Amino acid sequence: MLKRTADREHVLPLLEELGGVTEETVRQVSEKTGVPEAEVWGAGTFYTLLKGGPRVRVCNGLSCRIMGSDQLVADLKAKGKEVEEVSCLGQCDRAPAALDEKLKVFDAARQKRSITPDNAELPLNLAGRPSYDFAALKKARELGPDGILKQIEASGLQGRGGAGFPAYIKWKGVAGQKDPVRYVVCNADEAEPATFKDRETMLRRSDKMIEGMAIAALVVGAKDIYFYIRGEFNAEAAAVQEALKRASAHVKDWNWHFHRGHGAYICGEETALLESMEGKRGMPRLKPPFPFEFGFRGKPTLVSNVETFACVPYIILSGGEKFKAWGKTEAGSKLYCISGHVNTPGVYELPLGSTLEELVQAAGGYMGNPMAFSPGGASSGFLPIEKRNVPLDFKGLQKEGSMLGSAGVVVLNDTVDMAKAAQWQLEFFEVESCGQCAPCRIGTRYLHNQVGKYLESGDPKSLQHANDVGWEMEEGSICGLGMVAHKPLVDALKYFPQAFQKR
Numbered sequence: 001m002l003k004r005t006a007d008r009e010h011v012l013p014l015l016e017e018l019g020g021v022t023e024e025t026v027r028q029v030s031e032k033t034g035v036p037e038a039e040v041w042g043a044g045t046f047y048t049l050l051k052g053g054p055r056v057r058v059c060n061g062l063s064c065r066i067m068g069s070d071q072l073v074a075d076l077k078a079k080g081k082e083v084e085e086v087s088c089l090g091q092c093d094r095a096p097a098a099l100d101e102k103l104k105v106f107d108a109a110r111q112k113r114s115i116t117p118d119n120a121e122l123p124l125n126l127a128g129r130p131s132y133d134f135a136a137l138k139k140a141r142e143l144g145p146d147g148i149l150k151q152i153e154a155s156g157l158q159g160r161g162g163a164g165f166p167a168y169i170k171w172k173g174v175a176g177q178k179d180p181v182r183y184v185v186c187n188a189d190e191a192e193p194a195t196f197k198d199r200e201t202m203l204r205r206s207d208k209m210i211e212g213m214a215i216a217a218l219v220v221g222a223k224d225i226y227f228y229i230r231g232e233f234n235a236e237a238a239a240v241q242e243a244l245k246r247a248s249a250h251v252k253d254w255n256w257h258f259h260r261g262h263g264a265y266i267c268g269e270e271t272a273l274l275e276s277m278e279g280k281r282g283m284p285r286l287k288p289p290f291p292f293e294f295g296f297r298g299k300p301t302l303v304s305n306v307e308t309f310a311c312v313p314y315i316i317l318s319g320g321e322k323f324k325a326w327g328k329t330e331a332g333s334k335l336y337c338i339s340g341h342v343n344t345p346g347v348y349e350l351p352l353g354s355t356l357e358e359l360v361q362a363a364g365g366y367m368g369n370p371m372a373f374s375p376g377g378a379s380s381g382f383l384p385i386e387k388r389n390v391p392l393d394f395k396g397l398q399k400e401g402s403m404l405g406s407a408g409v410v411v412l413n414d415t416v417d418m419a420k421a422a423q424w425q426l427e428f429f430e431v432e433s434c435g436q437c438a439p440c441r442i443g444t445r446y447l448h449n450q451v452g453k454y455l456e457s458g459d460p461k462s463l464q465h466a467n468d469v470g471w472e473m474e475e476g477s478i479c480g481l482g483m484v485a486h487k488p489l490v491d492a493l494k495y496f497p498q499a500f501q502k503r
């Protein structure tokens with residue numbers, strides 16, 4: 001007997017609890033929630049982690065490919081393991097990365113990796129000891145919403161999730177809504193290939209993130225605060241839970257809730273994330289309206305990235321101007337992730353606007369002869385190494401036709417075939433497209449297939465329409481995935497034409 005009121009928000013957690021999507025679990029979830037079986041099936045099958053069945057997951061993101069993921073897959077299969085190749089595991093500093101059957105990082109001790117050493121002066125200071133005195137929250141309560149907003153405005157803080165949108169404008173936008181019910185949501189879905197800074201922040205400085213979220217809730221007048229944490233991040237989710245326990249004396253004015261992702265890159269896009277929180281397929285919404293006015297359950301919602309929230313305690317304690325002064329070309333310090341052909345991949349906190357050259361210095365130098373880099377995740381395409389002194393910031397990279405995005409930098413040396421690198425990135429976008437816009441759904445598949453044809457036949461003719469298709473995708477897609485998915489190929493064709501000659 002179906003319940004009268006459908007309870008969609010429990011659909012995905014229930015499917016997870018029951019071990020994934022099967023005819024039987026779908027029937028049970030439908031009975032418990034009142035959501036029709038067809039809809040439970042439709043939502044559940046969208047997410048890879050709800051497929052069920054034990055298997056080792058091997059990452060086939062760019063950094064993992066160039067560090068030998070194909071060989072790892074072959075070795076594991078030879079040992080009789082059930083292996084699934086997946087788009088990205090957020091472990092590029094452990095490339096080639098894999099998770100075992102229980103989602104534990106596989107063979108983690110092999111790689112040399114690092115973070116910026118402890119320095120109490122740094123705004124985020126990942127290597128520092130967590131602090132639970134929550135002095136910034138105390139000060140924020142004294143300042144009140146207007147006083148806090150003044151500091152956020154003075155800080156020049158731009159969202160660290162990818163778009164670089166000014167935090168002050170977003171916070172003010174939510175605070176100014178008529179509806180008295182508002183929500184704060186932390187986007188901890190981190191799935192952009194090459195990006196693992198939010199992972200390290202949750203593991204090491206959840207104190208800062210939680211304090212920042214509480215301060216945001218003070219400003220926007222939210223009572224309920226949500227984490228949306230990537231499904232593969234078990235250790236990270238446990239670290240956040242533990243930190244929340246330790247912070248409980250300071251943050252009991254709010255109800256804290258956890259949502260886990262279920263294995264879909266697109267759920268990092270904020271409206272897809274909200275759809276997923278509501279128990280549906282993670283398909284981006286058409287915007288406007290934006291979440292600040294129509295977000296979770298249709299209410300005004302502040303969705304921000306882990307790192308953005310984690311910057312806030314420093315801004316309140318030390319002042320917005322001091323945070324701003326950390327930047328070189330734009331405001332603040334920034335967590336840069338670096339992987340690929342460098343000696344010590346990791347997360348490095350540097351002034352915003354530092355160059356690739358400075359970042360690589362922090363990461364122990366280049367491995368081999370550098371040829372290209374991808375400055376901000378798969379979505380940012382490729383730049384030639386001659387651009388190594390361009391500031392890695394939001395505006396500077398935009399001028400170069402690229403973007404900082406989530407600051408996931410990958411260095412490629414001259415052993416890499418750029419046509420193959422473009423093919424790998426296109427495979428990622430084809431697999432991860434949610435499929436609701438034709439230009440994105442068809443375009444990602446077409447471009448991926450055409451590079452494959454070129455690599456098989458050696459005839460560059462198969463790529464003659466790449467730029468036109470890229471233009472259509474950019475113009476005809478409703479979210480950032482489809483708008484940028486052509487970039488790896490179009491950039492590779494532009495900067496590395498020698499890789500696409502007749503072979």
Ligand SMILES: Cc1cc2nc3c(=O)[nH]c(=O)nc-3n(C[C@H](O)[C@H](O)[C@H](O)COP(=O)(O)O)c2cc1C
Pocket residue numbers: 158159160161162163164165187188189190191192265266267268269270271303304305306308309479480481
């Ligand atoms: C395809 C796609 C994937 C995204 N993935 C993430 C993500 O994993 N984490 C994140 O914080 N933002 C991600 N974003 C950006 C979010 O939509 C949103 O802008 C961000 O969470 C806002 O937070 P901020 O203002 O702190 O940057 C993604 C955007 C797109 C288009």
Ligand code: SF4
Pocket residue numbers: 266283284432433434435436437438440441477478479480481482483
């Ligand atoms: S652009 Fe692609 S990923 Fe984004 S909504 Fe459209 S089909 Fe989905």
